[in-house]
Amino acid sequence: MLDYLSLSALAAVVREGSFERAARALHVTPSAVSQRIRQLEERVGCALVVRGQPCQATDTGRRLCQHMDRVRLLEQELQGSLPALAPEGVTRVALPIAVNADSLATWLAPAISAFAAEVPVLMDVAVDNEDHTAGWLRSGAVLAAVTATARPATGCNSRPLGAMRYLAAASPAFVARYFSDGVTAGRLAEAPSLVFNPQDDLQARWVRRLCHRHVELPRHSLPSTQAFITAGLAGMGWGLHPETLIAPHLQRGDLLELVPQTPLDVPLYWQETRAASALLDGLSRAVVQAARGSLMV
Amino acid sequence: MLDYLSLSALAAVVREGSFERAARALHVTPSAVSQRIRQLEERVGCALVVRGQPCQATDTGRRLCQHMDRVRLLEQELQGSLPALAPEGVTRVALPIAVNADSLATWLAPAISAFAAEVPVLMDVAVDNEDHTAGWLRSGAVLAAVTATARPATGCNSRPLGAMRYLAAASPAFVARYFSDGVTAGRLAEAPSLVFNPQDDLQARWVRRLCHRHVELPRHSLPSTQAFITAGLAGMGWGLHPETLIAPHLQRGDLLELVPQTPLDVPLYWQETRAASALLDGLSRAVVQAARGSLMV
Structure with a gap:
């Protein structure tokens, strides 16, 4: 049997980012936290935490944290059916998930919020x-994810959520300045584009589909869903915006589609570890249902 | 004199995240990029890039990229006064900055957007x-930053921008459920709070000021300014929201302040490297002016 006192210490250090804060959260001394983690590292035979600011889990450390998360989920279900186990009421367990920014800023937040407001989860x-x-x-590192990858990760289920629809758009002044004689590869090489961050290749994909070749785009990098739209409205650049967010701006004419009828659909999937936890199942149901009402089928 | 062909290769790898993409951006082969960086590493005497997905600069690599950014800024100014240097028009230079999410989502985005729409910058x-x-x-890694740190970093100027005002708020149903008999340390230890990410300690600071002691808060972590407010409205948790963003919700009664008259003001500063570049000066003026209209003095 694993030593769950040590595992709790590991999970707390990774969650809190330092031994001091983990100790405070667990109501023990930092040296007790340090000792428990050292014992666990000796047993496992490798480092579990990269000491730094913040402290971070190694790959093996993350596997152990994920195991801990699953055990906590299962414990919580047990508490639900055996109230005597938790006289002060059901404790809240952490449910780590990874999602893309545009989903979180649009259809996903209401689903997560409504779910979390009802059940004892963090x-x-x-x-x-x-x-x-x-x-x-x-x-x-997480138990579930909204992802563009259809193929299930090991030990996971994958369900299609539908596609997020993006439209290439810019302000009327920007369109007049750069695209008055059409949206061509030459013009796109000059007109500043907006990307969410260096990993965001939606703009490049849209251009490849339109021009049938790679165009080196001048890029502003702006990692905020709101700022992205603010920048579009102010004529800082063109970019691919979620249709649901810019629909009112398109209607009012504050933003124009660069080329009508050229949406870019990004299929999204919900992948969840097969932890057989009713709590995770509940979240999955809420996410799939919210997607059904918001994403393209 | 430094070899600026090699420095360009380094900057491209760090910006693009891979040798292949850097090569494409520079219109050379990946092995040419690799060779230039190796030469630079031999001259400097240490690794400049951590090969990975994405490739990242080492500390020394970042210093060299920053130097490159500065030289480019200065070159661009020279082009402005000597148009013969750049027959095809002024090229756009990258201006890397670091900011906090709430600033970007509120007062800062319009200022950056308006500035970037006017001048040849990315x-x-x-x-x-x-x-x-x-x-x-x-x-x-960057040439300027919006920061809570007043003391100027080496080689930087620091100017006060005013304070971002945060209010602790939650939905009426949430307040009724958890705080019907007051906002006490005991209640705060049970009521789920919202944090932007594990580094966000605004909620903890507000609680320390209110209760005069540390309270271990149950936390949802939700790294999206919009999702944060959506979660507040849906009753997922209480949290500190920028006053400018939640003012309409407070007026309509969709959100309630937990304890009236307990705003948390976070003083912000604009720090910029003394690169003596007119472009950076222009951005600084735009940022300081936007802050004057939006932040608390």
């Missing part, structure tokens, strides 16, 4: 590019 | 906690 949401969230799941 | 904006953005500046 959502721990990480944001990354939809091409990278599956990596979080594979590494064991 | 903004490269990184988001981090306001306590960490000064670290980006110190490491040389």
Whole structure:
């Protein structure tokens, strides 16, 4: 049997980012935390935490944290059916997930919020590019993810959620300045584009589909869903915006589609570890249902 | 004199994240990029890039990239006064800055957007906690930052921007459920709070000021300014929201302040490297002016 006192210490250090804060959260001394983790590292035979600011789990450390998360989920279900186990009421467990920023800023937040407002859970949401969230799941850092990867990660189920529809748009002044004689490869090489971060290749994909070749785009990097739209409205650049967010701006004419009828659809999937936990099942149901009402089928 | 062909290769690898993409951007072969960086590493005497997905600069690599950014800024100014130098028009230079998410989502985006729409620049904006953005500046990864740190980093100027005002708020149903008999340390230890990410300690600071002691808060982690407010409205948790963003919700009664008259003001500073570049000066003026209209003095 694993030593769950040590595992709790490991999970606390990774969650809190330092031995001092972990100790405070667990109501023990920092040296007790340090000793428990050292014991665990000796037993496992490798480092579990990279000491730094903040402290981070190694790959093996993350696997152990994920195991801990699963055990806590199962314990909580047990508490639900055996109230005597938890006289002070059901404790809240952490549910780590990884999602893409645009999903979180649009259809996903209401689903997560409504779910978390009802059940005893603490959502721990990480944001990354939809091409990278599956990596979080594979590494064991999270129990579920919204991802562009259809193929299930080891030990996971994958369900299609539908596609997020993006439209290439810019302000009328920007369109007049750069695209008055059409949206061509030559013009796109001059007109500043907006990308969410260096990993965001939606703009490049849209251009490749339109021009049938690679165009080196001048790029502003702006990692905030709101700022992205603010920048579009102010004429800072063109970019691919979620249709649901810019629909009112398109209607009012504050933003124009660069080329009508050229949406880019990004199919998204919900992948969850097969932890057989009713709590995770509940979240999955809420996510799939919210997607059904918001994403393209 | 440094070899600027090699420095360009280094900057491209760090910006693009891979040798292949850097080669494509520079219109050379990946082995040419690799060779230039190796030469530079031999001259400097240490590794400049951590090969990985994505490739990242080492500390020394970042210093060299920052130097490259500065030289490019100066070159661009020269082009402005000597048009013969750039027959095809002024080229756009990258201006890397680090800012906190709430600034970017509120007062800062319009200022950056309006600035970038006018001048030949490509903004490269990184988001981090306001306590960490000064670290980006110190490491040389960016040329300017919005930060909670007043003391100027080496080689930087620091100017006060005013304070971002946060209010602790939650939905009426949430307040009724958890705080019907007052906002006490005991209640706060049970009521789920919202944090932006594990580094966000605004909620903990507000509680320490209110209760005069540390309270271990149950936390949902939700790294999206919009999702944070959506979660507040849906009753997922209480949290500190920028006053400017939740003012309409407070007026309509969709959100309630937990304890009236307990705002938390976070003083922010604009730190910029003394690169003596007119472009960076222009951005600084735009940022300081936007702050004057939006932040608390």
